[in-house]
Amino acid sequence: MTADPLAQAITVARALEETGELVEGVPAPDTGALVEGYRRLVLARRLNEQASALVRQGRLAVYPSSRGQEACQVACASVLGDGDWLFPTYRDTAAIAARGVDPVEVLSMLRGDWHCGYDPVVHKVAPQATPLATQLLHAVGVGHAARLRGEDTVVMALCGDGATSEGDFHEACNFAAVFAAPVVFLVQNNKYAISVPLARQSVAPSLAAKAIGYGMPGVRVDGNDLVALDHTLGEAVARARAGQGPTLVEADTYRMESHTNADDATRYRTDDEVAEWVGRDPLRRVQTYLRAAGALDDAREDEIAAVAEEMAAGVRAGLGAEAAVAPEELFAHVYATPTPQLVEQRAGLRTELAFEEA
Amino acid sequence: MSEPKMTMAQALNTALRDALTADDAVVVFGEDVGALGGVFRVTDGLHRDFGERRCFDTPLAESGIVGMAVGMAMNGMRPVVEMQFDAFAFPAFEQVTSHVAKLANRTRGALRLPMVIRIPYAGGIGGVEHHCDSSEAYYAHTPGLTVVAPATNADAYGLLRAAIESPDPVVFLEPKKHYFAKEEVDVGAGVPPIGRAVVRRPGADATLIAYGPSVPVALAAAEQAATEGRDLGVLDLRSIVPFDDETVAAEVRRSGRAVVVAEAPGFASVASEIAARVSERCFHHLEAPVRRVTGFDVPYPAPKLERHFLPGVDRILDAVDTLHWEDAA
Numbered sequence: 163m164t165a166d167p168l169a170q171a172i173t174v175a176r177a178l179e180e181t182g183e184l185v186e187g188v189p190a191p192d193t194g195a196l197v198e199g200y201r202r203l204v205l206a207r208r209l210n211e212q213a214s215a216l217v218r219q220g221r222l223a224v225y226p227s228s229r230g231q232e233a234c235q236v237a238c239a240s241v242l243g244d245g246d247w248l249f250p251t252y253r254d255t256a257a258i259a260a261r262g263v264d265p266v267e268v269l270s271m272l273r274g275d276w277h278c279g280y281d282p283v284v285h286k287v288a289p290q291a292t293p294l295a296t297q298l299l300h301a302v303g304v305g306h307a308a309r310l311r312g313e314d315t316v317v318m319a320l321c322g323d324g325a326t327s328e329g330d331f332h333e334a335c336n337f338a339a340v341f342a343a344p345v346v347f348l349v350q351n352n353k354y355a356i357s358v359p360l361a362r363q364s365v366a367p368s369l370a371a372k373a374i375g376y377g378m379p380g381v382r383v384d385g386n387d388l389v390a391l392d393h394t395l396g397e398a399v400a401r402a403r404a405g406q407g408p409t410l411v412e413a414d415t416y417r418m419e420s421h422t423n424a425d426d427a428t429r430y431r432t433d434d435e436v437a438e439w440v441g442r443d444p445l446r447r448v449q450t451y452l453r454a455a456g457a458l459d460d461a462r463e464d465e466i467a468a469v470a471e472e473m474a475a476g477v478r479a480g481l482g483a484e485a486a487v488a489p490e491e492l493f494a495h496v497y498a499t500p501t502p503q504l505v506e507q508r509a510g511l512r513t514e515l516a517f518e519e520a
Numbered sequence: 521m522s523e524p525k526m527t528m529a530q531a532l533n534t535a536l537r538d539a540l541t542a543d544d545a546v547v548v549f550g551e552d553v554g555a556l557g558g559v560f561r562v563t564d565g566l567h568r569d570f571g572e573r574r575c576f577d578t579p580l581a582e583s584g585i586v587g588m589a590v591g592m593a594m595n596g597m598r599p600v601v602e603m604q605f606d607a608f609a610f611p612a613f614e615q616v617t618s619h620v621a622k623l624a625n626r627t628r629g630a631l632r633l634p635m636v637i638r639i640p641y642a643g644g645i646g647g648v649e650h651h652c653d654s655s656e657a658y659y660a661h662t663p664g665l666t667v668v669a670p671a672t673n674a675d676a677y678g679l680l681r682a683a684i685e686s687p688d689p690v691v692f693l694e695p696k697k698h699y700f701a702k703e704e705v706d707v708g709a710g711v712p713p714i715g716r717a718v719v720r721r722p723g724a725d726a727t728l729i730a731y732g733p734s735v736p737v738a739l740a741a742a743e744q745a746a747t748e749g750r751d752l753g754v755l756d757l758r759s760i761v762p763f764d765d766e767t768v769a770a771e772v773r774r775s776g777r778a779v780v781v782a783e784a785p786g787f788a789s790v791a792s793e794i795a796a797r798v799s800e801r802c803f804h805h806l807e808a809p810v811r812r813v814t815g816f817d818v819p820y821p822a823p824k825l826e827r828h829f830l831p832g833v834d835r836i837l838d839a840v841d842t843l844h845w846e847d848a849a
């Protein structure tokens with residue numbers, strides 16, 4: 163790590179070259195752990211593919227894919243302990259799955275069952291946030307509450323490059339820094355906010371450089387390099403856990419697919435640009451390295467592929483079935499005890515339903 | 521009858537103190553709530569007596585305050601946050617409507633938010649622009665929020681205790697013009713349930729329905745009407761959400777006439793909602809259409825024009841005069 167904060171916020175930290183070779187001077191990663199990381203990358207990629215396929219089949223309404231960003235998705239989950247919290251966005255389904263939540267539960271939201279399909283308390287994963295950057299403040303609050311109680315919880319808060327333009331991004335960074343909250347902000351800079359390129363969001367030297375204004379470290383890292391991400395995020399988590407406050411990490415990555423299936427990326431970016439990023443694929447980089455290191459062979463790859471297929475089959479089965487919804491549940495959770503007005507409205511709906519059934 | 525006299529600010533301060541003492545999860549934060557004790561002194565001495573952990577100043581950012589409170593409530597705390605003035609709560613509106621109000625529903629009750637957003641509320645203090653808005657309709661229109669507006673200092677104490685104990689998020693609207701008026705407050709009277717209106721004055725001829733700062737105005741109107749031979753009742757809603765249809769309808773059915781009094785502009789307002797609810801439930805008992813006496817549909821005026829804007833005794837009595845008395849038996 164360099165001593166100059168601005169250099170650290172601008173220079174992209176990397177451990178594996180795009181070719182899969184170890185960057186000179188970087189210590190060799192533990193191959194056992196990296197094979198596990200690779201397994202998670204394959205699962206994340208498979209989940210992205212499966213979910214996108216389910217959209218094409220009309221099973222899901224929409225899926226914001228993190229294809230190309232799987233290293234970020236895997237790393238942000240694997241650096242956390244059981245007592246830590248993850249605050250994901252709509253694009254972070256694979257990160258939630260990497261944290262151990264059943265992808266069927268996560269994706270059931272996009273089948274239209276309910277606005278959140280998993281129990282956030284059990285998994286210590288907040289509901290996926292759609293209003294951009296708003297969740298970052300919740301992350302600060304969770305972290306600050308933990309610190310007030312003397313707990314060493316760390317909170318990983320995710321957002322995109324576009325979200326850094328929102329006011330809540332600024333407020334969250336500032337609050338976290340002022341209260342020395344144990345939060346790691348991970349900005350997945352995938353270069354676009356729907357159609358709007360990074361250059362229209364910010365002319366700062368980097369997004370990580372914004373950290374300097376808040377008085378916290380900003381680190382820029384290759385977002386397609388699992389080894390570098392594990393290292394950078396791991397250090398940021400350790401700082402937070404030790405009471406040294408927040409870190410802003412910018413991961414330099416790329417959104418390989420359209421924003422969602424409803425988007426048409428050909429209107430605002432070129433095939434050449436996309437092709438360039440194919441060469442920087444986060445999976446192949448680790449795969450090449452592990453194969454060269456003799457830590458990954460065909461047999462192990464087959465095993466991993468089989469696990470991924472099994473996961474995908476489970477997702478297909480889980481989401482292929484039509485889940486029944488309970489209309490009366492509309493009124494169940496708005497308040498701890500439904501208001502008299504909701505009780506009345508529920509009775510009205512009940513009558514309508516009885517009439518429908520008759 | 522000899523309870524200590526307190527201002528509403530002191531009653532609220534006592535409620536915060538008692539809540540901080542009763543429950544270690546309660547934390548109080550906002551702008552200037554620490555050393556200063558809040559611009560209205562509602563948090564006076566809390567930082568000194570309970571320490572930085574329990575009562576603290578934040579950076580100046582309302583969305584940040586409410587958003588951080590959401591996270592703290594997600595993680596076991598009971599935050600009570602102060603917005604400095606009603607119009608300065610608007611930067612937090614996205615947090616309030618998209619998260620505070622919805623998180624319990626979104627998570628099927630897994631994440632309830634026991635938090636209170638205290639807002640100095642409404643007019644009558646000659647405030648400069650942005651210091652006197654009546655914003656209750658925005659909050660009342662948002663499912664998931666509880667919206668409370670005390671009219672007496674005793675209720676300020678009791679309802680704030682109840683709000684802090686509530687498992688649901690509460691928007692707590694504190695009528696500014698009451699902050700420094702003294703009344704007897706019995707802090708041992710017990711915590712009133714949120715969602716029950718109270719009859720402040722029984723009346724056989726018509727019912728004035730009010731909340732927050734309009735309650736004393738309605739009481740003054742009833743007092744005046746009594747000297748003219750009309751027996752007006754006054755109902756204090758105390759909580760806008762949940763709304764006490766039962767008490768409201770029972771009172772109006774008894775009197776047969778209703779006037780809703782509120783400071784906020786009348787169009788698409790809480791007063792409109794009340795008028796509609798009363799009409800739906802009491803139509804066959806009504807001698808006359810329900811009337812609303814509200815602020816005009818204009819931005820909150822400059823101090824010299826304030827008295828023309830706010831519903832006053834005369835305007836209320838003029839409305840009462842239109843309630844078809846000549847037809848009455």
Ligand SMILES: Cc1ncc(C[n+]2csc(CCOP(=O)(O)OP(=O)(O)O)c2C)c(N)n1
Pocket residue numbers: 253292293294321322323324325326352354355356417421
């Ligand atoms: C407050 C708000 N404004 C607008 C939107 C609509 N919207 C959804 S995603 C998106 C782009 C966000 O881009 P970025 O933060 O870079 O994240 P990415 O989608 O690239 O992961 C927009 C504008 C929103 N969800 N919230």
Ligand SMILES: [Mg+2]
Pocket residue numbers: 322323324350351352353354355356
């Ligand atoms: Mg983006």
